Amino acid sequence: xxxxxxxxxxxxxxxxxxxxxxxxxxxxxxxxxxxxxxxxxxxxxxxxxxxxxxxxxxxxxxxxxxxxxxxxxxxxxxxxxxxxxxxxxxxxxxxxxxxxxxxxxxxxxxxxxxxxxxxxxxxxxxxxxxxxxxxxxxxxxxxxxxxxxxxxxxxxxxxxxxxxxxxxxxxxxxxxxxxxxxxxxxxxxxxxxxxxxxxxxxxxxxxxxxxxxxxxxxxxxxxxxxxxxxxxxxxxxxxxxxxxxxxxxxxxxxxxxxxxxxxxxxxxxxxxxxxxxxxxxxxxxxxxxxxxxxxxxxxxxxxxxxxxxxxxxxx
Amino acid sequence: xxxxxxxxxxxxxxxxxxxxxxxxxxxxxxxxxxxxxxxxxxxxxxxxxxxxxxxxxxxxxxxxxxxxxxxxxxxxxxxxxxxxxxxxxxxxxxxxxxxxxxxxxxxxxxxxxxxxxxxxxxxxxxxxxxxxxxxxxxxxxxxxxxxxxxxxxxxxxxxxxxxxxxxxxxxxxxxxxxxxxxxxxxxxxxxxxxxxxxxxxxxxxxxxxxxxxxxxxxxxxxxxxxxxxxxxxxxxxxxxxxxxxxxxxxxxxxxxxxxxxxxxxxxxxxxxxxxxxxxxxxxxxxxxxxxxxxxxxxxxxxxxxxxxxxxxxxxxxxxxxxxxxxx
Numbered sequence: 317x318x319x320x321x322x323x324x325x326x327x328x329x330x331x332x333x334x335x336x337x338x339x340x341x342x343x344x345x346x347x348x349x350x351x352x353x354x355x356x357x358x359x360x361x362x363x364x365x366x367x368x369x370x371x372x373x374x375x376x377x378x379x380x381x382x383x384x385x386x387x388x389x390x391x392x393x394x395x396x397x398x399x400x401x402x403x404x405x406x407x408x409x410x411x412x413x414x415x416x417x418x419x420x421x422x423x424x425x426x427x428x429x430x431x432x433x434x435x436x437x438x439x440x441x442x443x444x445x446x447x448x449x450x451x452x453x454x455x456x457x458x459x460x461x462x463x464x465x466x467x468x469x470x471x472x473x474x475x476x477x478x479x480x481x482x483x484x485x486x487x488x489x490x491x492x493x494x495x496x497x498x499x500x501x502x503x504x505x506x507x508x509x510x511x512x513x514x515x516x517x518x519x520x521x522x523x524x525x526x527x528x529x530x531x532x533x534x535x536x537x538x539x540x541x542x543x544x545x546x547x548x549x550x551x552x553x554x555x556x557x558x559x560x561x562x563x564x565x566x567x568x569x570x571x572x573x574x575x576x577x578x579x580x581x582x583x584x585x586x587x588x589x590x591x592x593x594x595x596x597x598x599x600x601x602x603x604x605x606x607x608x609x610x611x612x613x614x615x616x617x618x619x620x621x622x623x624x625x626x627x628x629x630x631x
Numbered sequence: 632x633x634x635x636x637x638x639x640x641x642x643x644x645x646x647x648x649x650x651x652x653x654x655x656x657x658x659x660x661x662x663x664x665x666x667x668x669x670x671x672x673x674x675x676x677x678x679x680x681x682x683x684x685x686x687x688x689x690x691x692x693x694x695x696x697x698x699x700x701x702x703x704x705x706x707x708x709x710x711x712x713x714x715x716x717x718x719x720x721x722x723x724x725x726x727x728x729x730x731x732x733x734x735x736x737x738x739x740x741x742x743x744x745x746x747x748x749x750x751x752x753x754x755x756x757x758x759x760x761x762x763x764x765x766x767x768x769x770x771x772x773x774x775x776x777x778x779x780x781x782x783x784x785x786x787x788x789x790x791x792x793x794x795x796x797x798x799x800x801x802x803x804x805x806x807x808x809x810x811x812x813x814x815x816x817x818x819x820x821x822x823x824x825x826x827x828x829x830x831x832x833x834x835x836x837x838x839x840x841x842x843x844x845x846x847x848x849x850x851x852x853x854x855x856x857x858x859x860x861x862x863x864x865x866x867x868x869x870x871x872x873x874x875x876x877x878x879x880x881x882x883x884x885x886x887x888x889x890x891x892x893x894x895x896x897x898x899x900x901x902x903x904x905x906x907x908x909x910x911x912x913x914x915x916x917x918x919x920x921x922x923x924x925x926x927x928x929x930x931x932x933x934x935x936x937x938x939x940x941x942x943x944x945x946x947x948x949x950x951x952x953x954x955x956x957x958x
Contacts, residue, residue, distance in 0.1 A: 609775035
């Protein structure tokens with residue numbers, strides 16, 4: 317094409333007036349460079365849903381840590397005489413079939429449910445980040461193996477796999493449930509991390525670090541991982557919610573936490589029998605669970621928008 | 632293109648087979664089929680137990696890999712999935728139950744996909760307007776509610792509706808009314824009504840996921856240059872959105888269909904249990920509680936084949952929508 321136009325040569329370089337010198341001069345090089353996270357924080361803190369979800373999560377964590385601050389009634393001292401009794405003074409949500417205080421049971425059940433969610437998320441995130449970044453960065457045989465393992469797990473629905481493993485566990489505690497759930501969930505995070513590392517691996521800053529003589533592993537640790545971690549953080553926030561839901565599902569099937577441990581899933585399971593007469597027994601713990609999961613989903617949504625420059629520009 | 636799809640099919644085929652073999656090994660190591668005989672009073676002789684276990688091909692004294700090999704040979708040579716602890720062939724049990732599960736799963740995921748894609752496109756076009764916010768928070772609420780709670784809530788709603796109507800408007804326990812006789816049409820209608828609530832629940836779960844994904848893909852597409860070009864060359868807004876926007880946005884969606892199918896399978900298993908359907912969900916749970924290794928392996932094979940077909944279908948969709956893959 318340039319041959320057709322004798323003046324084409326001049327079009328290769330932008331005219332000087334198109335990049336005014338003042339724009340370049342205005343850059344203050346002494347100022348510290350702003351990180352993605354600082355930009356993200358600025359984008360997040362103006363959104364009400366960020367503050368609402370954070371406040372909710374903070375409240376839930378405090379309830380999980382210090383349940384006795386919120387409920388004066390004992391959740392385990394139940395009187396069959398109160399079976400299915402309605403709300404009354406000091407017992408705002410009424411009683412279960414066994415005559416236990418519903419409100420106290422929800423408050424004391426928070427701990428187990430949140431523990432399962434948090435623990436599984438931490439396990440999955442760390443495994444996924446380590447495996448995914450090694451596979452994406454070094455490639456080769458390791459990458460093939462990790463990708464195939466991920467594909468195989470993909471063919472087994474998490475809940476189905478968890479049902480088989482849970483039913484044979486000798487001891488069912490929040491820790492073992494978290495382990496089983498994360499066993500089936502880590503390939504998803506690894507896959508996302510791998511994709512992000514793959515695209516970051518060939519960036520200019522990596523080439524620059526290679527030129528400066530930084531070792532390969534150090535580049536991965538200092539530059540590639542911090543620049544690829546954003547999508548994983550988003551998925552981790554969302555999966556915390558799904559783990560809490562999964563615990564409830566397993567308990568509903570009778571292969572979650574043993575009845576002795578108070579959790580929302582167990583309370584929902586116990587409410588099955590009194591569904592027709594007194595649906596509140598089921599609705600209140602289910603609502604507590606939904607609000608918790610919703611808070612994490614909202615937070616994940618805000619974080620996703622904040623970390624994605626295109627979404628920031630669209631707002 | 633046929634070669635491309637065939638290659639993907641072979642790839643998925645091997646993955647499903649490996650997943651099934653792993654499931655066989657894990658369930659063989661984990662489940663103890665002899666346990667129920669030792670608990671019996673009077674206890675059968677050791678020889679009897681051995682004979683029963685050998686007959687089922689689940690004797691723990693035989694190495695797992697040997698048993699897996701026998702199981703596979705039996706499938707290939709005799710087309711049989713073995714016998715369950717109740718003495719009935721696993722293949723026959725699955726065939727009688729698969730229809731119940733497939734009906735719910737296929738109708739639910741199809742309607743769910745259509746509703747989800749429509750809502751996603753609509754939400755993207757009306758981004759941050761009230762209707763978009765309602766759809767967004769509605770789908771988050773569905774995500775945040777366990778499947779069985781959605782099922783139970785629908786049952787409570789249907790009970791209230793039946794109470795208000797003063798008659799049995801919506802029946803929802805089992806797949807059909809026991810002992811109902813009548814014409815073919817009446818029986819079909821009865822089954823349809825029983826299917827209504829679980830299908831609604833599955834549609835809600837599917838639509839919640841699809842609409843979120845479709846919305847974000849559509850938002851990326853909407854800001855693309857080719858939409859502006861389509862408008863510039865004189866296409867109306869709607870025509871540009873549908874012919875150029877939705878078509879392109881459906882390409883990544885076709886991968887997501889396969890990816891999310893496992894979630895729908897789990898969801899329909901839960902719904903079958905909540906609504907007391909005698910489908911594959913109940914079969915899987917019974918299999919595990921009865922230490923029935925052959926049944927667990929058969930269920931996994933069934934799910935793996937479903938996922939094999941849905942993955943291949945999504946590759947076909949992908950190739951049909953994206954001309955770049957075809958060459």
